[in-house]
Amino acid sequence: MLIEKVKDMSNVFAITSILFLVVLAISPAKDYFSEWRAFQHEYNELIEEQPRRIKPVEIGIKQFWLPDLGVTDRCTSCHLGVSEINLVDIPAPFKTHPVMYHTTDEFGCTPCHQGQGIATTTKESVGHEEFWNDPMLPLEFAEAGCGTCHEGGIAAEAPVLTRGRELIQDLNCVSCHNLPGYEDKFVVSLDGISNKVNRNWIVKWLSSPHEVEVTTNMPDFKLTNDEVDLLADFLMSLDGNSVEMVPLPADLLEEWPDEDLVELGSTRFREARCISCHLINGKGGHLAPELGKIASKVTREWLFNFIKDPKTLHPGIPMPIYGFSKKDVKAVTAYMVTEFRDWDAEEDSVQIKHTPEPDFYKKGIALFNTYNCQGCHELNVPGVGKNMGPDLSAIGSIPQTQLEFGDSGIETTRPSYIYNKVKNPRIFLENSRMPIFDLKDDDLIAITTALLAMRDSDIPEKHKAEYRPPPEYKPQGEFGRLVEKYSCFSCHVINGEGYLLASDLSNEGSRVRYEWMKSYFRLPYTLRPILTERMPNLFMSEEEIIFISDYFGLLFVNDEIDKIEITIDAESILDGEHLVKEIYGCNSCHLIDGEGGYVGTPFDETSKRSTPQWVYTWIMDPQKYRPDLICPDQGLSEIEGKHITAYIMNLSKK
Amino acid sequence: MKLIISITTIVLLLILSSCSSEPKKELSKSFATQSALNYSARQGEFLYNKYCTVCHGAGGEGDGFNAFNLDPKPRDFTDFEYLSNFSDDRLFEAINQGGRGINKSVNMPSWKNVIKDYQVSYLVSYIRHFSTTNNNNEMIEK
Numbered sequence: 101m102l103i104e105k106v107k108d109m110s111n112v113f114a115i116t117s118i119l120f121l122v123v124l125a126i127s128p129a130k131d132y133f134s135e136w137r138a139f140q141h142e143y144n145e146l147i148e149e150q151p152r153r154i155k156p157v158e159i160g161i162k163q164f165w166l167p168d169l170g171v172t173d174r175c176t177s178c179h180l181g182v183s184e185i186n187l188v189d190i191p192a193p194f195k196t197h198p199v200m201y202h203t204t205d206e207f208g209c210t211p212c213h214q215g216q217g218i219a220t221t222t223k224e225s226v227g228h229e230e231f232w233n234d235p236m237l238p239l240e241f242a243e244a245g246c247g248t249c250h251e252g253g254i255a256a257e258a259p260v261l262t263r264g265r266e267l268i269q270d271l272n273c274v275s276c277h278n279l280p281g282y283e284d285k286f287v288v289s290l291d292g293i294s295n296k297v298n299r300n301w302i303v304k305w306l307s308s309p310h311e312v313e314v315t316t317n318m319p320d321f322k323l324t325n326d327e328v329d330l331l332a333d334f335l336m337s338l339d340g341n342s343v344e345m346v347p348l349p350a351d352l353l354e355e356w357p358d359e360d361l362v363e364l365g366s367t368r369f370r371e372a373r374c375i376s377c378h379l380i381n382g383k384g385g386h387l388a389p390e391l392g393k394i395a396s397k398v399t400r401e402w403l404f405n406f407i408k409d410p411k412t413l414h415p416g417i418p419m420p421i422y423g424f425s426k427k428d429v430k431a432v433t434a435y436m437v438t439e440f441r442d443w444d445a446e447e448d449s450v451q452i453k454h455t456p457e458p459d460f461y462k463k464g465i466a467l468f469n470t471y472n473c474q475g476c477h478e479l480n481v482p483g484v485g486k487n488m489g490p491d492l493s494a495i496g497s498i499p500q501t502q503l504e505f506g507d508s509g510i511e512t513t514r515p516s517y518i519y520n521k522v523k524n525p526r527i528f529l530e531n532s533r534m535p536i537f538d539l540k541d542d543d544l545i546a547i548t549t550a551l552l553a554m555r556d557s558d559i560p561e562k563h564k565a566e567y568r569p570p571p572e573y574k575p576q577g578e579f580g581r582l583v584e585k586y587s588c589f590s591c592h593v594i595n596g597e598g599y600l601l602a603s604d605l606s607n608e609g610s611r612v613r614y615e616w617m618k619s620y621f622r623l624p625y626t627l628r629p630i631l632t633e634r635m636p637n638l639f640m641s642e643e644e645i646i647f648i649s650d651y652f653g654l655l656f657v658n659d660e661i662d663k664i665e666i667t668i669d670a671e672s673i674l675d676g677e678h679l680v681k682e683i684y685g686c687n688s689c690h691l692i693d694g695e696g697g698y699v700g701t702p703f704d705e706t707s708k709r710s711t712p713q714w715v716y717t718w719i720m721d722p723q724k725y726r727p728d729l730i731c732p733d734q735g736l737s738e739i740e741g742k743h744i745t746a747y748i749m750n751l752s753k754k
Numbered sequence: 755m756k757l758i759i760s761i762t763t764i765v766l767l768l769i770l771s772s773c774s775s776e777p778k779k780e781l782s783k784s785f786a787t788q789s790a791l792n793y794s795a796r797q798g799e800f801l802y803n804k805y806c807t808v809c810h811g812a813g814g815e816g817d818g819f820n821a822f823n824l825d826p827k828p829r830d831f832t833d834f835e836y837l838s839n840f841s842d843d844r845l846f847e848a849i850n851q852g853g854r855g856i857n858k859s860v861n862m863p864s865w866k867n868v869i870k871d872y873q874v875s876y877l878v879s880y881i882r883h884f885s886t887t888n889n890n891n892e893m894i895e896k
Contacts, residue, residue, distance in 0.1 A: 198793045199872040239793070257873075259800035630808075630819070685853065685860035688809070688824055697820045699808050723868065730805050733867035 135221050136161065139178040143194050152186050161220060164208040170558060171208040173217035175225060179209075201257055211559060212245030213237055228513070233499055237552065240545050241515050244496060247553025252281040252567040264550025267543055271317055275475035276489040276534075279554065288414050289478035294339045296402045296413075299454070302332040310538060313390050315379060319535035321471055322526070333456040334464020338481060343412055345405045349430055352400060357434035365435025368428050373636040377419075380440070385633045387590070387601075388419065396442035404433045411585075418590040423639035471533055489534065496555035504528055519548045570596035579651050586638050594656070601633060604726055609657035611714040614649060620709075621645040627709075629698045666712040668746040676747025684734050686744075692751065700731060707749045716745040791883060798880025801873055805865065814884035826859050831884035838885070845878045 131137070140159050147154040162176040181187035181194040182204060188196045197204070202212075210217040215236035219225040227235035237244055243261040254262050265282075268274075274282040293302075304311075306328045309318040323331070351361060374391070375384035381392040394403070402413070408429045410419040424432065457463065465483045468474070472487045495518065503517045506528040510520055520527050523544050525534035539547070573595040575583045583589065589598035594605045608617070622645060624635040640648070680686045680703075687695065691702035706715060717724065720741045722731035736744065791799065803812070809824065811817040814831035821828050831837060848856050850871070852864030869877070 198797075199875055201872070242793070257797075259797070683854065683860060685863055688861035688863070689820065695823075697809075697823045699820050730868070732863045732865050734864060735867050 136177040139193065140180065143180045146190065146194060147187075150186065154184055154186060164204060164217075166208050168560065169207065169211060169563060171210060171217060173208040173210050174220055175209040175215075175217060176204070177220060178222070207563075210234075211248065213242065214245065234497070235513060238515055241549045241552050244549045244552035247550065248496075248555050248557050249559060249563060250565040250567070252569065255565075260546050260549050261553060263543070264546035264548070267539075267547050268550055271319075271537060272476055273492075276472050278488065278491040278493050280493050285476075286416050286418060287476040287478075288417065289480075290335060290338075290473075291478065291480055292339070292343060292413070294336045295345065296398050298399070299332050299336050301397050302335055303328055306331055314382075315386065315390060319537045321535040327467055329454070330457065330460055330464045331467055333454075333460040334468065337456075337461060337464075338479075345401055345413075346408065348401050348404055351430055352404060352433055352437070357438060361431050361434040362438050363435075364427070365431035365433070366439075368424065368432050369435055371637045372422055372424075372432075372639070373634055376632070376634045376636055387633060391436070391440055393440060393442035395437040395440045400433065400437055403436060404429065407432050407436075418587050420587040420590070420636070420638055421585045422636075423641055423644070425639075428639070471535070492551065493554060494556040496552040497557065515548060515552060518551050519544055522547050522551075573597035578647060582644060582648055586640070591633070591635075600726070600728075602635065605652070606656055607658040607661060607714075607725065608652045609654065610661040610711065612709055613711060614653045616709045617649045617652060618645055621649065627701045627705075629702075661711075661713045661717050664713040664716055666716055666742055666745050666749075668712070668749055672743040672746040673750045674747075676743040676745070676750075679740055679744050680747055684736075684744075689731075703748050704752050707752045712745050712749045715748055716741050719744055792879070794876045794879040795883050796880075797873070798876035798878070801869065801877050802880050805869065806877070814881065824861050826861070828862075831881050834885040837882070842878050842882075845881060846874055849874045849877055 137159060140157055144156040147156060157180055161174055162180075163172060163174040164176070165172050176182055179193045179195075179197075181190060182197045184196055186196070187194055190196075208217065209215070213236050214227070214234040216225050216227040216229075216232050216234075219227070223229075224232075225236075229235075243255075243258040246255050246258040247261045247265075250258065250261075253265070255265075256262075268279065269282050269285065272285040272287065273279060274284060275287075297305075301312075305318075306321070306323055307325075309316050309320055351357060374380075377385040377387040379386065379388075379390040379392070382390075398406075406413050407422070407424070409421050410417050411421055422428075465481070468479070469483075469485060469487050472489070473479070474484055474486050475488070496514075498514065500512065500514050500517075503512070503514065505512050505517065508520070508527050510516055510527070517528075521534070522537070522539065525536060526532050574580065574597070575594070583594075588594070588605070591601040592598050592603060592605050593600045596606075612620075620635075621638075621640055624637055626634045680692070686692075686703070687697065689697040689699035691698070691704055693704065696703075710718075718731075719734075720736060720738075722729050722733055802810075807818050808820045809816075809818040809828040810831060811821065811828075816828040816830035818828065829836075844856060848858065848862065849869065850864065850866045853859040853862035855864060865874070
């Protein structure tokens with residue numbers, strides 16, 4: 101009896117032992133037949149065929165362990181050629197990683213590419229799994245990785261990310277979404293809109309902004325006709341809160357103003373270089389709205405008042421207050437109302453009879469708030485308020501399970517969500533409020549990249565690129581008033597404040613000659629022939645010109661530039677000419693004696709404008725005061741720099 | 755006997771669970787046209803557009819707006835025959851050292867203090883694509 105039981109037990113024991121052995125064998129077998137091991141053998145075979153000798157790998161898991169960053173990346177177990185410079189033309193996964201600023205030893209792989217670093221199979225490391233929140237970024241959006249550490253502003257070597265950030269700023273996404281690091285952009289207020297435009301125009305504009313103005317940033321809200329009517333009625337009913345306007349002078353009351361006045365207006369319009377910023381029928385600058393049909397958009401009274409003083413009608417507008425005389429203002433208005441008409445619309449300009457709904461005001465406000473019009477356009481009316489969209493401050497790390505894809509059938513990943521949402525905002529939810537921006541594919545990829553970079557990342561602060569927002573500089577007193585009046589900061593930067601479209605004026609007193617500065621304010625000309633956005637003639641008064649030139653000459657100086665000693669003698673001029681023409685080829689971009697390129701400023705003009713100290717400072721390091729300039733630093737020696745300066749300063753004296 | 759069966763089932767279940775795989779969902783590929791250029795060439799494209807197009811032209815044909823002022827004319831990068839005899843290293847030197855570094859016109863300046871070495875290699879990749887795509891197109895036409 102006992103023996104039988106023991107026999108039975110020993111059978112059980114034997115079978116379970118074998119089973120456990122099998123189980124134990126699974127793990128080494130899985131390891132032996134693993135994907136990475138096969139890749140490593142394949143790699144070792146492949147490199148033997150290579151013309152240059154490459155060291156074979158030792159079979160085994162490879163990993164970067166960077167405890168400081170919390171990185172354990174085993175990607176190089178298969179991506180074996182990442183740091184090997186001679187495998188550029190080899191197929192993935194053995195290919196050389198493109199050269200870049202950072203090395204893998206420094207940061208590993210996942211801080212940039214995301215994905216599951218610890219995994220050892222393709223599927224798991226790519227990370228498209230239920231419980232892995234950060235799958236690898238598709239290559240299109242790879243620069244989002246850069247943005248995780250390089251927060252804010254321009255990421256010099258990540259052009260797609262930088263473009264995305266510029267677009268997010270330009271499209272004013274921050275008006276509806278919380279996006280730290282972006283600023284509110286100036287958009288015209290709607291106060292007094294009923295005195296500015298007519299109802300027909302509002303209806304056309306709201307129905308399809310891009311049809312009215314191709315280049316506008318105003319997105320299409322895809323409003324129904326009823327919604328457009330309600331909003332138009334609501335906006336046209338607001339007239340109690342506008343700024344008081346000067347009534348039209350008698351000369352402008354005629355449908356077609358006097359020809360001489362129009363002629364004068366045409367001259368002033370040209371002199372003021374309005375097309376530096378404004379488009380006219382598709383031609384001109386891109387900083388301000390299209391003017392081609394402006395006379396059919398705004399009322400004549402409004403246009404007259406606006407040209408007289410744009411900043412009273414729209415406080416904060418980037419347009420300068422031109423120093424036009426009373427007659428000039430009349431003339432420019434006369435010219436614009438004669439020339440810039442919508443000739444097609446002239447015939448049906450008869451106001452269509454329209455009776456507003458009885459409760460249009462209440463419904464209008466509700467619609468205005470629903471679509472958060474207040475986000476961009478200010479409107480001081482009781483009952484109007486902001487009504488923001490979702491917070492996007494950490495959209496790049498939002499759990500993918502929180503994204504609602506509806507029945508769109510679109511790949512359920514975070515990049516795919518953002519890309520498609522920006523491309524077609526109503527795709528996941530039909531009655532979404534977000535408007536349609538009508539963007540090109542490149543721009544969509546750039547915006548998606550910049551949004552994916554908005555992450556709650558656990559990378560320690562010390563590893564992040566330091567981002568210092570520019571210092572805030574607010575000029576005071578009379579100078580401050582002039583800077584505001586002429587909107588200098590719309591194009592120029594002073595002490596970090598402003599928009600760097602034209603030159604940085606922080607050292608202007610050391611850069612240019614006092615006499616030149618005054619004559620330039622009186623009649624600005626184009627320093628670089630290729631520019632489209634040119635300095636306008638602001639028609640400043642003589643007192644203003646002297647005041648502002650004195651101010652620049654006294655306050656915006658830099659001893660580092662001023663103390664440089666330059667001697668101009670025959671020998672240095674001769675050597676300078678040799679260096680410029682025979683060695684460094686400066687004339688391929690700069691005009692010398694009327695010959696040469698048109699990229700930089702003509703050297704023939706330089707000595708009238710610039711101080712020798714500035715010329716020297718510039719040629720020794722063109723990027724010193726403006727890192728984004730393309731003028732190549734030639735690495736000149738001090739002597740070479742001084743000789744070239746002597747040559748350039750002597751040029752126009754001939 | 756029951757014991758044996760239960761142990762076996764547990765072990766089999768364990769094995770099975772380790773082998774199971776999720777069903778695959780087929781979803782539409784949502785974005786985007788993968789660029790025909792690789793990473794280096796894409797980076798090179800941005801640099802090229804910033805620094806080179808004024809003379810060499812956006813299409814690399816040596817016809818940038820500043821080209822008509824220059825003698826000799828800027829290099830036409832679509833010239834497959836010329837470019838194929840020009841090694842990557844030499845192209846690199848031409849950008850880095852300028853014309854004077856490789857015994858060519860000094861009208862081509864040296865960029866080594868503005869464009870970093872690895873960025874020059876991006877430019878080389880991008881410049882190469884002009885002649886290879888052009889060549890491919892010609893071959894297709896033939």
